[in-house]
Amino acid sequence: MNDANPTASASTASMWEYAPAPERTPLEIDDRYGLFINGEFRSPNSRRWFESLNPATGEVLSKVANANQQDVDDAVSAARQALPSWSRLSGQERAKYLFRIARRIQERARELSVLETMDGGKPIKESRDIDIPLAARHFFYHAGWADKLQWAFAGATPRPVGVCGQIIPWNFPLLMAAWKIAPALACGNTCVLKPAETTSLTALRLAEIFQEAGLPPGVVNIVTGAGKTGQLLAAHEDIDKLAFTGSTEVGKKIAEVAAVGDRRLTLELGGKSPHIIFADAALDQAVEGVVNGIWFNQGHVCCAGSRLLVEESIQDEMIRRLKHRLGSLRVGDPLDKNTDIGAINNPEQLDKIKGYVEAGQAEGAVLHEVTTQSLPKKGLWFRPCFLTGVQPSHVIARDEIFGPVLAMMTFRTPEEAIKRANNSPYGLAAGVWTDKGARIFEMAKRLQAGVIWCNTYNQFDAASPFGGVKESGFGREGGRHGLRAYVRI
Amino acid sequence: MPQRVDVAKTWKLFIGGQFVRSESGQSFPIEHRRHGTTLNLCRGSRKDLRDAVEAAHSASEKWASASGYLRGQIIYRMAEMLESRRSEMSEALAAVGTSTPKKRLDEVDAAIDRLVGFAGWADKIEQILGGQNPVPGPYYNITVPEPSGVVGVLPPDRPALLASISMLAAPLCAGNTIVMLAPEGHPLPVALLAEIIATSDVPDGVINIMTGKREELMWHLADHREVDAVSAANLDDETLTELRQRAAESLKRVHHDSVTAAGWSKHESRCSPWNIEPFVEMKTMWHPSAC
Known part of the structure; x- marks a missing residue:
């Protein structure tokens, strides 16, 4: 989904209709x-x-x-x-x-x-x-x-x-x-x-x-x-x-x-995993990594990359690209194979997510979401979003939200990125995007987390140890x- | 009237590379079992413990990132220093009642050899405990052990020196920094060990040694959020349960071993990588593989 012209298709989401879901095959479920x-x-x-x-x-x-x-x-x-x-x-x-x-x-x-x-x-x-x-x-x-x-x-x-x-x-x-x-x-x-x-x-x-x-x-x-x-x-x-x-x-x-x-x-x-993007990163891939990092499984992921740390010089570019990608995420019927964001698992979790986004805005963060696509009438839904103007002290930058909510912050130097990333009681996962090999290894070494995804995110396998x-x-x-x-x- | 009056040593705590008196201004007496004299050791307080944890925490990053080769040489230096003070340490063991001269020297020698053993582990543990993981897909995936951070060490009374050295060196060689509470019943050998450490090129704060009452110190150690793991041995069930319960609040790792007196002398089992493994965290790194 790396568009040559990222702004062009943002408004087309509302035109998308749901296709009948071929996966809706009869399934025997006992009473x-x-x-x-x-x-x-x-x-x-x-x-x-x-x-x-x-x-x-x-x-x-x-x-x-x-x-x-x-x-x-x-x-x-x-x-x-x-x-x-x-x-x-x-x-x-x-x-x-x-x-x-x-x-x-x-x-x-x-x-x-x-x-x-x-x-x-x-x-x-x-x-x-x-x-x-x-x-x-x-x-x-x-x-x-x-x-x-x-x-x-x-x-x-x-x-x-x-x-x-x-x-x-x-x-x-x-x-x-x-x-x-x-x-x-x-x-x-x-x-x-x-x-x-x-x-x-x-x-x-x-x-x-x-x-x-x-x-x-x-x-x-x-x-x-x-x-x-x-x-x-x-x-x-x-x-x-x-x-x-x-x-x-x-x-x-x-x-x-x-x-x-x-x-x-x-x-x-739990986790509040930092996702660090350096200015020299391959941005197309990095943006997809961020999308996958926070909006995979409605953000109901313990290792979700929920704290985005972007090098200051590319902040505006990152905001622009993320807004575009938000517009192309389909929220709705989980059985539709084109759906990107399914239903929130339970009502308590939905309330919790809503509460956090409100708290974030009350503390001064700015909410970015795309509202052109309508949500299904029934069921539990929450639009994927990200917030800017977030301070490390804000509750949305500290607490695990366990929803499709990304808190974006910036850094100027690798040292500052490490300090901000490690400034959390959690240490489950971390992501780093940069084209510098030596920097990858130094960051991987100094980030306090059990899993470090370098120029990728949310990779899992039975042969790869996972834990915090x-x-x-x-x-x-x-x-x-x-x-x-x-x-x- | 003696010809010459002995100059008795003032025993102190060892915190951040300094020998300091306890902030409590209190000491507790131990009897020298052989000479029948009384020695006074510092009764470390909660405040002293916090200073020790602070020192260990500050020293942590540098010690963890030092090369295994360097850590190994420093631990080997501790062995050299202990070897050169063999008789003095033997005397300290006599003070806590280790019976015969042979037994005392055997324990000191075993402790020296234990240090040499762990010195050698410092630059090998990653290869034994880490490795590359064969994941499907175009990814390079490796797991390496990293030190947990600050480890609180609670050695048993006996064998005071050998158990303390074994429990100290295992987390130390992997890059952890240490706050050790000397065995309450037999603290003298460990108090003396601090002097050996102080002359072994161990960076300030990497090893901190407290004397005092276990009851007054260990719960604060279990509660302290900057202590990442606790290593204990031969605790009774009730104490171990309370230690684990208190550690739960900060999700501290608690490692407990039950070891017989003879068990500590078994070099092969006490110097295995599985004595080090409880004090490392496995870090797994993924990177795509592509041109």
Whole structure:
């Protein structure tokens, strides 16, 4: 989308009509989904169910079981019982289950993509091209580790940790489940997974895939519910390892709860990642990097490049180009494969995003958004935007917004860019764009973050460790380094 | 009446490369187990601890970016200095009750060898713990370990010297700066260690050593936002839980080891990269590959 004449098409957005969405294929969704415990779906002891909505339409997709203490106990106990035989199974055999799961995800990719988009609100092109293929990739990659763990840790003999409690967020539901489950199983552990309240459906499909793959009962158990269910899992005394992905605020509480006993912990938390553009950068690519960095998945991305730091001399040019790109982003029906920005996942998040943009303007920042395109009548929507005139002290420059909202600031020297970038309690990711090779390495070295994207942004892979420093948490997911959390050595 | 009156040493805290008295103006006595005399050590306060953390934090960037070769040479220099003060350190171990001369010298020798071991790690850890990641697509993807930052070190009472050196050198060689609370029961060897460090070309603030009451210091260490990780060993369950709970507020990394007295002497297991790994953060860098 690198237009030779960037201003010409900005006003054409209103002329775009929505095409019928070919992805709107009939999808079987059960009226109710029980808990997945010991290899079977079962009604919750709580006898309580909650609705899972499509955020783009407000319609009820299904009802999902709300797990209580007894349910969590059952799931943990099933995982405990499955542990001895699963951890003793040879790595070669464990691997084959994981390979099977990867293959079934690929075979059911279409259905999983559509369901992911309906349940979570993300554009179909993202669930189709990123979430689902990457989930399969995670199982395939980690399958291969299962019989090679003795080579992964220099001089050490890795053993499984035990029963893993895993709590995941709503922004990448199936992908996060894969990130958590695949390495745990490869290393010989058993799991209890708690999906996010608003996005349980693809995790439950994954449970069907486990059944199809013949995964032994109890090796993975899935308990659905709200924050309360997550708390019960985090506090469960028979959990050996806890992994949480979510906000820093909740992560701190989890760390406190998990402090009791000999429990391992990894946390993948919030961020306010700096995205630094030097004047010598290849601007066409850099602008696309910024767009992808903040407006991917409605900005519901923990590593979103939400603090744009632009070298002062190119500020006006950057504003002009970003305004143009805003005009060409399509907001609307997530099932339309041309949609760039889908629905906001839940009403609380929408309120939070609105609140931040208002706060930003109240502090003196200037809002840039393109309003020519109308938004669908029903559903949860927020126009992508960026704000200028932002000071580092402003709340929109400090807090994680978790929405399609970019705060733009400037810098004059590399030193100032580093200072501003590191001036945050978070340290998840950072982006740098420059054509100077030596500067890339120096910036990458001095930026305080777990992932540094240089002349690119938001790249993910199963072989590449992901995770943060400072208050963005600890532990890595993916790659050889991601295995560390799932073994004792 | 003796012919000559001994000149007793005033023991101090070691903060920011300086030997300072405690701001508390207080000391606590320890008995020299062999001579039956009393020594007075500084009772470090919360304010002293903050100064130590501040010093460690200020020294952090430079130490982290020093080459592994340089860090290795400085840690090796610590070993040289300890070797030359072997008998003095042995005497300090006698003061805290380490029984026989042979045991004392064995511990000092093991501590020297431990330093030499970690000195060698300083320019190798990236190759063992880091690497290139085979991602699909036209990207160059590498992961390197970087130091966590400021590490608070809480060594156990025994073996006072060897455990302290092991727990100090592991994060140090990877580029972390240190605030160490000397073992409360047996602080003397570590108080003496500060003098060895002070003459080993260790930059000011890179290692800071406090004596005092654990109870008065360790919780402030756990709370302090500029402490990035805490290394502890052989804590009881209750203390460990409280340490983890307090560390949760700032998402500090807490590493705890349970090691037997004999375990500290096992060089191969105590000087492995997995003793260093808890104090590094993996940084992953992506770059497109294209012409």
